[in-house]
Amino acid sequence: MLLVLEKRWFSGIITLIIAIFIFYVSSISKFPPAIYKITFASIAYHIGIFFLFSLFFLAAIKGKGKIKTSHIIIALSLSVIYAISDEFHQLFVPNRISSGIDILFDSTGILSATFLSLIVYIKKLKT
Numbered sequence: 001m002l003l004v005l006e007k008r009w010f011s012g013i014i015t016l017i018i019a020i021f022i023f024y025v026s027s028i029s030k031f032p033p034a035i036y037k038i039t040f041a042s043i044a045y046h047i048g049i050f051f052l053f054s055l056f057f058l059a060a061i062k063g064k065g066k067i068k069t070s071h072i073i074i075a076l077s078l079s080v081i082y083a084i085s086d087e088f089h090q091l092f093v094p095n096r097i098s099s100g101i102d103i104l105f106d107s108t109g110i111l112s113a114t115f116l117s118l119i120v121y122i123k124k125l126k127t
Helices: 008-027 040-062 069-090 100-126
Strands: none
Touching: 008 040, 008 069, 040 069, 040 100, 069 100
């Protein structure tokens, strides 16, 4: 799995596919109108999908080289911006709502992926 993440082009394509999937899911209008409820499935989706998005995005930026502070800042910033833009996009989808809570769950996935990447990278350096 780690070798796959070191291929920039592959990680970039996976990142793009995940971004398109997030946009598609956010574009689905709910019938009847959505009543916002926080469910385990919703929390798991937001954390999981943005975990994968951020993990592959950081891998696409980093490539085979060292993780630099600039890589982390770019990946974190753009991932959170994408999460915010996803919620903004939902304002224009019939029967969908935008929620700051969802952005917090998205950010949890983003931060988790970043920390995991750093832990794996540090362990790899020590071996």
